Amino acid sequence: MTRSEENYIKTIYHLGDAGMHSVPTNAIASQLKTQPSSVTDMIKKLSDKKYVHYKKYRGVYLSEKGINAALTIIRKHRLWEVFLAEKLGFNWDEVHDVAEQLEHIKSEKLIDKLDAFLNFPKYDPHGDPIPGKNGELAQRSLQLLSSLQPNDEGICVGVKDSSVTFLKFLDKHNISLGDHIKILDAEEFDESLTIQIDNKNLHISKRIATNLFIKPVRE
Amino acid sequence: MTRSEENYIKTIYHLGDAGMHSVPTNAIASQLKTQPSSVTDMIKKLSDKKYVHYKKYRGVYLSEKGINAALTIIRKHRLWEVFLAEKLGFNWDEVHDVAEQLEHIKSEKLIDKLDAFLNFPKYDPHGDPIPGKNGELAQRSLQLLSSLQPNDEGICVGVKDSSVTFLKFLDKHNISLGDHIKILDAEEFDESLTIQIDNKNLHISKRIATNLFIKPVRE
DNA sequence: ATTTATTTTTAGATTTACCTAAATATATGA
DNA sequence: TCATATATTTAGGTAAATCTAAAAATAAAT
Numbered sequence: 001m002t003r004s005e006e007n008y009i010k011t012i013y014h015l016g017d018a019g020m021h022s023v024p025t026n027a028i029a030s031q032l033k034t035q036p037s038s039v040t041d042m043i044k045k046l047s048d049k050k051y052v053h054y055k056k057y058r059g060v061y062l063s064e065k066g067i068n069a070a071l072t073i074i075r076k077h078r079l080w081e082v083f084l085a086e087k088l089g090f091n092w093d094e095v096h097d098v099a100e101q102l103e104h105i106k107s108e109k110l111i112d113k114l115d116a117f118l119n120f121p122k123y124d125p126h127g128d129p130i131p132g133k134n135g136e137l138a139q140r141s142l143q144l145l146s147s148l149q150p151n152d153e154g155i156c157v158g159v160k161d162s163s164v165t166f167l168k169f170l171d172k173h174n175i176s177l178g179d180h181i182k183i184l185d186a187e188e189f190d191e192s193l194t195i196q197i198d199n200k201n202l203h204i205s206k207r208i209a210t211n212l213f214i215k216p217v218r219e
Numbered sequence: 220m221t222r223s224e225e226n227y228i229k230t231i232y233h234l235g236d237a238g239m240h241s242v243p244t245n246a247i248a249s250q251l252k253t254q255p256s257s258v259t260d261m262i263k264k265l266s267d268k269k270y271v272h273y274k275k276y277r278g279v280y281l282s283e284k285g286i287n288a289a290l291t292i293i294r295k296h297r298l299w300e301v302f303l304a305e306k307l308g309f310n311w312d313e314v315h316d317v318a319e320q321l322e323h324i325k326s327e328k329l330i331d332k333l334d335a336f337l338n339f340p341k342y343d344p345h346g347d348p349i350p351g352k353n354g355e356l357a358q359r360s361l362q363l364l365s366s367l368q369p370n371d372e373g374i375c376v377g378v379k380d381s382s383v384t385f386l387k388f389l390d391k392h393n394i395s396l397g398d399h400i401k402i403l404d405a406e407e408f409d410e411s412l413t414i415q416i417d418n419k420n421l422h423i424s425k426r427i428a429t430n431l432f433i434k435p436v437r438e
Numbered sequence: 439a440t441t442t443a444t445t446t447t448t449a450g451a452t453t454t455a456c457c458t459a460a461a462t463a464t465a466t467g468a
Numbered sequence: 469t470c471a472t473a474t475a476t477t478t479a480g481g482t483a484a485a486t487c488t489a490a491a492a493a494t495a496a497a498t
Contacts, residue, residue, distance in 0.1 A: 004455065025476055038456055040477055045454095057463055057476055088332040098326045107317045113307040223485065244446055257486055259447055264484090276446055276493055444495070452487070461478070468471085 003104050006073050007032060008042050009051055010103075012062055013070035022059035071131040077103035078124035078131075079114050085125040086118065095125060125217060143216060145181070146191070146209035153182045154214035161211040173202060181214065222323050225292050226251060227261050228270055229322075231281055232289035241278035290350040296322035297343035297350075298333050304344040305337065314344060344436060345374065362435060364400070365410070365428035372401045373433035380430040392421060400433065 001009075011031050016023040025043070029036040047054040051066035062070060080102040084090040090098070112133070115121075122138050123129055129138040148154065156179045159166065170176065175197060184201065185194040191206040220228075230250050235242040244262070248255040266273040270285035281289060299321040303309040309317070331352070334340075341357050342348055348357040367373065375398045378385065389395065394416060403420065404413040410425040 002454080026474090034455090035457060036476065037458080037478080041455075059476095084329075088329070088336055090328075090332070094328075098324070098329050101324045101326070102321075105317070105320045107320070109309075109313075110303075110307070110317050113309070117307055221484080245444090253485090254487060255446060256448080256488080260485075278446095440498090442495100442497075444493100446491100446493070448491070449489090450487100451489105452485100454484090454486105455482105456484105457480100457482070459479090459481105461476100463474100463476070465474070466472080468469100 001069065004042065005046060005049075005051075006069075006104060008039075008046060009062070009066055009070050010073050010077075012052065012060060013067065013074070016061055019062035019067045019070070022061040024059045028060075068135055071135040071137070073103055075131040075133075076105070076111055078128060079111060079118060079121070081124045082118050082121045082130070083114060123216075128215075142213050144210055145183075145193070145195075145212040145214045146206060148183050148214060148216070150183050150186055153180065153217040155180055155217060156212060157215045158213035159211055160213060166208075166211060169208070174198065174200075175202075175212075180217070220288065223261065224265060224268075224270070225288070225323060227258075227265060228281070228285055228289050229292050229296075231271065231279060232286065232293070235280055238281035238286045238289070241272075241280040243278045247279075287354055290354040290356070292322055294350040294352075295324070295330055297347060298330060298337060298340070300343045300345070301337050301340045301349070302333060342435070345434075347434075361432050363429055364402075364412070364414075364431040364433045365425060367402050367433060367435070369402045369405055372399065372436040374399055374436060375431060376434045377432035378430055379432060385430060388427070393417065393419075394421075394431075399436070 008028065011028055012023050013019060015027050015031060025036050025039045028043075029039045032039070043052065043054055043060050046052045046066070047060070050063055051069060052060040052062055054060045077099045080099040081095040084095040084098055115133075121130055131137050142157065143154070144160065145154075145156075156175060159170070179197055182196040183193055184196050187193070191209070192203060193206075193209050194201060194203050196202075227247065230247055231242050232238060234246050234250060244255050244258045247262075248258045251258070262271065262273055262279050265271045265285070266279070269282055270288060271279040271281055273279045296318045299318040300314040303314040303317055334352075340349055350356050361376065362373070363379070364373075364375075375394060375396055377396070378389070398416055401415040402412055403415050406412070410428075411422060412425075412428050413420060413422050415421075
């Protein structure tokens, strides 16, 4: 597989939610910052090589073979992210670009040894699960904000209660999906939390904390 | 710089003894396993970009800019070799191919952090010096076999006494340039050594040991 | 010093991964 | 449903790095 093929497959995997559904040409193009016509070209090639199923004008979705290929690349990407963050001291926002390059290094032995060196981590520094050698994927470790301890960190990935009132509350306090949250303090009395979000501190009630899904950062 | 340009520059550096003299087209072609005509093409490009000096039919040699570029690549290559051997437990003969890929990763920060992580090594697992951030190159650490301690290892890189008798001796005992030697034991009485070479043990006198140059492995 | 052999370069193709512009298919909306 | 908008594909082209085959320059050998 060429580097470019790998990038397309990874993109299709992500955009199609792990190969669940098909992905339109334009989505791939804008993600990879290429022209739609280039995507069509590559899709044909990937289809010839049986990595994707393709019907003209109907988008693509990954085949079994394509999903496995994607998982292999993602495994490499996330292992390198752990290495960069944990061993070399990169910040968790700096790891991505370099991992994007490292994920294309071809050596199974290298990845296995790296995996062992890092002590077989299950999650990358963003909290995303690292696929195993055989493609098995740990459950994404979703937790409620209320279950975290002081000093734990995570990313806001969803809400349990999606009522308008709750969402308005989040909006008012500038809490949005993808925000990085750190627990500063937990009040035993009412189980309220002091959290740091966007470099600002915020005190939230138990009620709020039990309705926010968090993806813990660094397992 | 493209990956291909980097490979050419590195090759020209090595074949031309660190940029000392010019390198014929064919030598580059056979080293890189391409056709001479491809080399001519690339040479023109590198010449346009001022990495090499080029006169038709006269071979190429590296410019100042080219030498610096080469040193940067070699620095990356050798640091990765140390990482692979020391941290991941690769054998010293397995590191080259993977390092060949890793050397093309583009991130100055990555290399600096890797350098620090490895504790600023001066030599790679083959005993070759690692260029510094500013291109300074440590002296290749040549030592006489007689100066090593038990458990030290090295590669046979030259002889001090090049008399016929000595060379015949080496031949007879199957000692040749590039051989990997490990000191097993040193006899205090006559300063003779027991060494392991090619998986065979050999007992040699002080006289012999003081006439063999060794490049120590893992400084 | 010529001929012969070797090395290097030119000329013209090929492949990969792009691109632009035009054509066509699908989706949307009055 | 018919016109319009949007998405996708086709057609034809480009740049990088390679190739083969032929031409030209240099080196070697008688």
